[in-house]
Amino acid sequence: MNRRFTFYCLLLVVVLLARCTKDQSGLLAEPDEERSGGETTVLATSATAFGFQAPNLSAADGLTFFTGNSLFNQNWVTAPASTTARDGLGPLFNARSCSGCHFRDGRGRPPNVTGETSHGLLLRLSQGNTLAGDIIPDVYYGSQLQDQSILGVPTEGSFSITYEAIVGAFTDGREYELLQPRYEISDLTQGPMSATHISPRVANHMVGMGLLEAIDEATLLSLADPDDRDHDGISGEVNYVYDVETGKYRAGRFGWKANQPSVRQQVASAFAGDLGITSELFPVQNCPPSIDCDDLPDGGRPEISRETLEKVVLYSSTLAVPGRRDWEEQPVLRGRDLFGELGCQTCHRSQLTTGAHPSIPELSGQTIRPYTDLLLHDMGDGLADGFSEFRADGREWRTPPLWGIGLFAIVNGHTRYLHDGRARDLSEAILWHGGEAEQSRAAFTALTETQRADLLAFLNSL
Numbered sequence: 001m002n003r004r005f006t007f008y009c010l011l012l013v014v015v016l017l018a019r020c021t022k023d024q025s026g027l028l029a030e031p032d033e034e035r036s037g038g039e040t041t042v043l044a045t046s047a048t049a050f051g052f053q054a055p056n057l058s059a060a061d062g063l064t065f066f067t068g069n070s071l072f073n074q075n076w077v078t079a080p081a082s083t084t085a086r087d088g089l090g091p092l093f094n095a096r097s098c099s100g101c102h103f104r105d106g107r108g109r110p111p112n113v114t115g116e117t118s119h120g121l122l123l124r125l126s127q128g129n130t131l132a133g134d135i136i137p138d139v140y141y142g143s144q145l146q147d148q149s150i151l152g153v154p155t156e157g158s159f160s161i162t163y164e165a166i167v168g169a170f171t172d173g174r175e176y177e178l179l180q181p182r183y184e185i186s187d188l189t190q191g192p193m194s195a196t197h198i199s200p201r202v203a204n205h206m207v208g209m210g211l212l213e214a215i216d217e218a219t220l221l222s223l224a225d226p227d228d229r230d231h232d233g234i235s236g237e238v239n240y241v242y243d244v245e246t247g248k249y250r251a252g253r254f255g256w257k258a259n260q261p262s263v264r265q266q267v268a269s270a271f272a273g274d275l276g277i278t279s280e281l282f283p284v285q286n287c288p289p290s291i292d293c294d295d296l297p298d299g300g301r302p303e304i305s306r307e308t309l310e311k312v313v314l315y316s317s318t319l320a321v322p323g324r325r326d327w328e329e330q331p332v333l334r335g336r337d338l339f340g341e342l343g344c345q346t347c348h349r350s351q352l353t354t355g356a357h358p359s360i361p362e363l364s365g366q367t368i369r370p371y372t373d374l375l376l377h378d379m380g381d382g383l384a385d386g387f388s389e390f391r392a393d394g395r396e397w398r399t400p401p402l403w404g405i406g407l408f409a410i411v412n413g414h415t416r417y418l419h420d421g422r423a424r425d426l427s428e429a430i431l432w433h434g435g436e437a438e439q440s441r442a443a444f445t446a447l448t449e450t451q452r453a454d455l456l457a458f459l460n461s462l
């Protein structure tokens with residue numbers, strides 16, 4: 001009994017001492033904690049913070065990046081045109097340039113009013129899935145609603161969004177209000193829609209894509225725990241998606257459901273689906289059934305050459321990751337520790353190491369802080385879209401990387417988060433978490449106001 005008492009007394013002294021020293025010196029940042037993209041990091045805080053090339057790029061890759069940048073920003077035009085390098089837009093499209101949605105290489109948002117263009121939200125369509133998980137597209141409208149078209153061709157239709165307010169309260173009594181979006185498609189021009197599932201998605205910010213591509217599949221598998229063997233309530237899973245170049249299924253990394261396997265395929269599918277530009281990877285023109293597209297001039301077959309596509313792929317792969325701001329401030333460091341304590345880090349992984357990038361050695365072997373595991377997680381009913389893609393079911397989403405999310409306000413002039421931009425700030429983004437992240441959400445609502453501010457300060461420093 002006596003020995004036990006002495007033991008607890010000693011323990012108490014040790015704990016108190018530890019606390020004291022901690023309080024005196026304050027919390028410390030880890031070495032290089034601000035360098036989220038390893039050697040590809042830039043310390044930039046302006047409106048162009050997402051637009052820099054990785055500083056460690058070779059001179060040759062730098063030149064390609066420069067051309068890729070203009071192909072990303074410039075408008076594509078209707079064929080035939082004198083600028084044959086940039087013609088072939090449409091007949092159906094959602095925007096005239098990549099940057100029409102990824103404005104300043106940043107995050108899109110839902111339209112503020114019906115019919116607004118260049119916001120960066122699109123609707124994916126399906127009537128279900130094949131046994132292998134591929135989308136079965138709508139008979140007339142394909143797998144995406146294009147709400148713009150070239151002269152003389154009807155658009156497919158348009159859509160509007162209405163929001164229903166949902167109120168809740170933090171444990172300390174402070175109330176909050178979330179907006180649940182509902183989508184309505186109208187003005188359909190090609191007959192009734194057969195798609196039964198709609199998945200709204202906003203354009204992601206573009207930084208660090210090649211680094212995410214360079215993470216070894218073995219690393220992703222080591223993070224995965226599909227059957228939740230360790231019983232922490234979190235069961236991340238790798239998506240396996242169709243690779244149009246090899247005809248095989250491989251690990252998905254890009255898109256809100258990790259539905260694309262590589263930057264190249266993601267970019268080529270954006271050219272085809274979003275701009276109406278065909279490529280070797282997607283050679284078939286997206287054509288409304290009421291039009292004979294063979295009668296329309298095209299921009300070549302394919303409309304973007306392999307060589308030109310590669311430039312946009314390199315550009316999209318090598319945008320520098322912005323370094324962190326205020327990373328040594330005490331509230332930010334307290335927020336960082338809360339991020340770990342609330343279990344956020346179980347999905348939003350703070351540190352990973354890239355393997356060998358197949359074609360861009362500058363991206364290989366980098367210690368990065370992307371705050372993602374690239375895995376699929378069940379996020380509950382609130383975020384569910386009922387839309388499945390390969391192994392991702394209607395409740396599952398890829399953990400999005402959080403690097404750069406504190407800069408949306410400066411770069412894009414808005415603070416909309418989540419796959420459809422429904423969250424109006426970071427706090428709302430967390431409050432929408434459910435499913436595997438329900439414990440984290442609940443723990444967030446139980447924080448004090450100061451703790452919540454610390455956590456948000458940390459997120460804003462990313």
Ligand SMILES: [Ca+2]
Nearest residue numbers: 088089090276
């Ligand atoms: Ca075209």
Ligand SMILES: [Ca+2]
Nearest residue numbers: 141142144146
């Ligand atoms: Ca379509």
Ligand SMILES: [Ca+2]
Nearest residue numbers: 225228232234
């Ligand atoms: Ca688990």
